[in-house]
Amino acid sequence: MEVIVARDYDEMSKIAADMVKKEIIKKPDIVLGLATGSTPKGMYRELIRYYDEGKLDFSSVITFNLDEYIGLDKEHPSSYHYFMNEVFFNHINIKLENTYVPDGKAKNLDEYCKRYDELIEKKGGIDLQILGVGENGHIGFNEPDERLNMGTSVVELTRSTIEVNSRFFKSIEEVPKTAITMGINSIMRAKKIILMANGKRKAPVIKEMINGTKLTTQLPVSLLMLHHDFTVIVDEAAYNG
Ligand code: F6R
Numbered sequence: 001m002e003v004i005v006a007r008d009y010d011e012m013s014k015i016a017a018d019m020v021k022k023e024i025i026k027k028p029d030i031v032l033g034l035a036t037g038s039t040p041k042g043m044y045r046e047l048i049r050y051y052d053e054g055k056l057d058f059s060s061v062i063t064f065n066l067d068e069y070i071g072l073d074k075e076h077p078s079s080y081h082y083f084m085n086e087v088f089f090n091h092i093n094i095k096l097e098n099t100y101v102p103d104g105k106a107k108n109l110d111e112y113c114k115r116y117d118e119l120i121e122k123k124g125g126i127d128l129q130i131l132g133v134g135e136n137g138h139i140g141f142n143e144p145d146e147r148l149n150m151g152t153s154v155v156e157l158t159r160s161t162i163e164v165n166s167r168f169f170k171s172i173e174e175v176p177k178t179a180i181t182m183g184i185n186s187i188m189r190a191k192k193i194i195l196m197a198n199g200k201r202k203a204p205v206i207k208e209m210i211n212g213t214k215l216t217t218q219l220p221v222s223l224l225m226l227h228h229d230f231t232v233i234v235d236e237a238a239y240n241g
Pocket of ligand 1: 034038066131132139
């Protein structure tokens with residue numbers, strides 16, 4: 001694991017975007033694993049800027065998103081699919097047919113999840129996975145638990161995640177209670193992983209991940225310590241608290 005401590009959110013975003021840029025230039029048909037939420041927004045903004053300046057071409061890039069709420073379609077303003085289009089895909093020259101976000105309205109969910117992992121493999125596997133982390137240590141929507149799913153699965157969201165994410169909905173009652181998420185193995189199979197975290201609310205989980213001496217499914221992010229090419233980019237607030 002490599003830890004990079006940035007001054008602030010903007011520097012964290014720029015460092016992450018520069019790493020993504022380097023990988024896209026190295027492999028124009030790269031398969032990216034992407035996250036939503038507040039953390040990666042600045043990185044997407046920087047990548048859009050590189051595109052606008054003619055420094056990046058997304059025409060051959062393929063993306064797979066980590067997760068989606070069950071019951072929300074891609075037109076729902078709180079869905080992750082909508083978020084990705086608004087925040088990133090609509091501003092670059094990526095082909096929308098090369099962008100995969102789990103379908104929150106899929107009929108046969110178990111079958112659908114299995115096919116999502118198969119599709120990732122069919123496209124050659126994820127070259128670079130971008131992650132944020134929940135205040136409770138979740139990655140994707142893999143919530144702290146006694147056992148975690150290996151592959152893409154349907155999961156129940158914890159009360160704390162529902163509360164934290166209610167800021168993206170009109171009311172807490174509107175937040176779906178279940179989601180589809182890539183599993184731990186779907187994430188760990190990525191050839192390279194970058195995790196970003198900013199703000200002092202993330203400091204306890206970052207501290208426990210970096211300094212902890214035990215891996216535990218009760219802190220899903222700790223499992224990333226087993227990955228052979230894992231970079232953590234944090235701002236000073238997330239590093240020092
Ligand atoms: C989102 C995702 C989540 C977030 C995490 C942090 O696709 O997978 O694990 O990365 O909840 O969210 P923010 O960045 O909003 O603090």
